[in-house]
Amino acid sequence: MTLTLYNTLTRRQEPFTTVEPGKVKMYYCGVTVYDFCHLGHARACIVWDVVRRYLRFIGYEVRYVQNFTDIDDKILNRARLEHSSMEEVADRFIKAYFEDMARLGIKEADEYPRATHTMNGIQRLIHELENKGFAYPADGDVYYAVRQFSEYGKLSRRKLEDLQAGASDRVNVEDVEYQKKKHPFDFALWKAAKLGEPAWESPWGQGRPGWHIECSAMVRDRLGETIDIHAGGEDLIFPHHENEIAQSEAVTGKPLARYWMHNGMVKVDGEKMSKSLGNFTTIRDLLDRGVDPMAVRLLVLMAQYRTPIDFTDEAIADKTNAWHTLKDGLLFGYQYGEKLAWGTETASLLPEIVERFKTSVNDDFNFPGGLTVLFELAKELRREGNIIVHQGKTATPKEELKQQWQTLVTLAEVLGLEAKLEVETSPSGGLSDAEIAAKIQQRQQARQAKNFAEGDRIRDELLAQGITLIDSRDGTRWHRN
Numbered sequence: 001m002t003l004t005l006y007n008t009l010t011r012r013q014e015p016f017t018t019v020e021p022g023k024v025k026m027y028y029c030g031v032t033v034y035d036f037c038h039l040g041h042a043r044a045c046i047v048w049d050v051v052r053r054y055l056r057f058i059g060y061e062v063r064y065v066q067n068f069t070d071i072d073d074k075i076l077n078r079a080r081l082e083h084s085s086m087e088e089v090a091d092r093f094i095k096a097y098f099e100d101m102a103r104l105g106i107k108e109a110d111e112y113p114r115a116t117h118t119m120n121g122i123q124r125l126i127h128e129l130e131n132k133g134f135a136y137p138a139d140g141d142v143y144y145a146v147r148q149f150s151e152y153g154k155l156s157r158r159k160l161e162d163l164q165a166g167a168s169d170r171v172n173v174e175d176v177e178y179q180k181k182k183h184p185f186d187f188a189l190w191k192a193a194k195l196g197e198p199a200w201e202s203p204w205g206q207g208r209p210g211w212h213i214e215c216s217a218m219v220r221d222r223l224g225e226t227i228d229i230h231a232g233g234e235d236l237i238f239p240h241h242e243n244e245i246a247q248s249e250a251v252t253g254k255p256l257a258r259y260w261m262h263n264g265m266v267k268v269d270g271e272k273m274s275k276s277l278g279n280f281t282t283i284r285d286l287l288d289r290g291v292d293p294m295a296v297r298l299l300v301l302m303a304q305y306r307t308p309i310d311f312t313d314e315a316i317a318d319k320t321n322a323w324h325t326l327k328d329g330l331l332f333g334y335q336y337g338e339k340l341a342w343g344t345e346t347a348s349l350l351p352e353i354v355e356r357f358k359t360s361v362n363d364d365f366n367f368p369g370g371l372t373v374l375f376e377l378a379k380e381l382r383r384e385g386n387i388i389v390h391q392g393k394t395a396t397p398k399e400e401l402k403q404q405w406q407t408l409v410t411l412a413e414v415l416g417l418e419a420k421l422e423v424e425t426s427p428s429g430g431l432s433d434a435e436i437a438a439k440i441q442q443r444q445q446a447r448q449a450k451n452f453a454e455g456d457r458i459r460d461e462l463l464a465q466g467i468t469l470i471d472s473r474d475g476t477r478w479h480r481n
Contacts, residue, residue: 003058003362006306008237008260009155013364018228019258024055024062025223027257029215029232029240030112032069033093034078036282037100039273039311040233040266046300047263048231049106050415051365057414058358065222066109067215068094070116071208076197086198090114100283104293105416113218115209119200121217122209125251126189134250138180140192140205144212146185149246155260156238160185187243189213212243219256220248230257234264234306264308281311294327294417295320301367301415322375323417328385328433329378330412330419333405335434336388338441340398347402349410353377357411367415374415377408389437390477430480431465440469440476 003016018024028048031041052064070090079089098108115122126142129135134148146152146160153159163185177188188210193199199206209217219227225248232241241260248256265272268279287293298319303309333342353373360369381404387394394401412418431439439458446454459469462478470477 025227026229030066034074115214121221142190143186216247225252234262327419329381332381349407
């Protein structure tokens with residue numbers, strides 16, 4: 001099965017083909033850096049991180065660009081409150097962004113353009129829009145003339161006449177900005193400088209760019225006139241992505257993106273996340289409470305990416321248990337590989353398992369279906385591990401076990417799910433299964449060297465921690481007291 005994905009622009013699932021064969025140009029509308037990243041950012045960044053990983057896994061060369069909006073009213077307001085500058089606020093929260101994403105296991109994009117570093121491209125695009133009759137100046141501002149773009153609304157399926165009718169009761173005709181516009185839904189490409197705010201020189205006077213033009217310019221500068229995937233949260237469909245299309249396509253006459261992809265929103269205990277409701281949760285708050293980052297990834301990936309998800313304590317607890325199952329399988333090779341005399345050579349992956357995984361995920365990035373395959377492997381390896389621990393051996397050929405384990409590790413890495421032996425702990429806070437297995441291995445080596453005193457010391461050490469060893473001709477078994 002070839003990869004198909006849901007295109008917001010066409011409202012249907014389509015086979016995936018790229019502008020340039022074998023290569024993917026992908027842009028994700030990133031964060032406005034005025035605060036710490038929250039759970040909504042966690043979901044979006046995990047989803048697009050895994051989309052990119054999977055595209056590379058199936059053979060594409062991916063160029064992934066994610067922007068930072070570093071000039072915005074919210075950033076300026078925070079700077080005023082803190083008596084600092086826009087640059088200081090943006091730099092601080094960009095640094096925090098990378099810290100939070102690293103904890104979630106999210107790979108860095110290939111490039112992170114910033115709006116303030118793209119001023120030449122922004123002004124060039126506005127100038128071209130003005131020359132083509134899609135933009136007009138008004139007292140230092142520049143506006144996009146939405147009525148000039150005949151396809152305005154094609155992404156969101158909104159019509160200007162319906163928008164205007166719906167907004168008629170909410171428009172303040174006394175508003176200065178409203179009076180400058182030729183149409184109520186014209187939007188700012190350039191904003192005249194205000195006292196105390198950062199400003200840049202331009203053909204229209206000192207000022208700063210509007211939000212929508214920033215992404216159009218960054219996409220064009222970094223990836224070209226037509227890209228393969230433009231991604232973001234569904235809250236960006238209108239007006240942000242709609243306006244991006246209007247700006248870019250009016251100038252180039254080409255599609256801005258072949259596929260528009262949007263992830264669903266996040267709720268907390270069934271409510272929209274907001275500071276006023278007191279349920280605003282940042283990524284670092286969640287992880288600092290001891291929630292495993294891999295459980296967060298599972299919570300995101302076990303839901304279809306376009307549907308809403310609800311962060312609840314029960315959901316996190318459920319996914320934490322699920323992660324323990326998956327982690328047991330991922331640690332199998334570290335715990336038992338030496339006992340099974342695997343050696344250092346790499347085993348081939350199980351083709352039927354890989355194909356099942358790909359068949360699931362190729363259906364519009366069906367990560368829940370892919371995870372089903374992983375959990376089946378993990379449970380089987382955990383069962384084999386228990387047999388090894390309690391019977392000292394397993395009837396399954398060691399080469400087959402190695403293939404199963406390396407297939408699991410490889411596919412889990414595609415989803416960004418990784419386990420490290422040193423962080424494995426038992427639920428009670430005592431020794432983990434991996435640590436017990438390591439102690440038993442040390443004891444066996446001591447006994448083989450006829451250092452029986454050391455062997456007895458290790459046995460007594462384990463007994464003091466509630467672990468009883470049972471020696472037999474088939475090896476050493478153990479159980480917790």
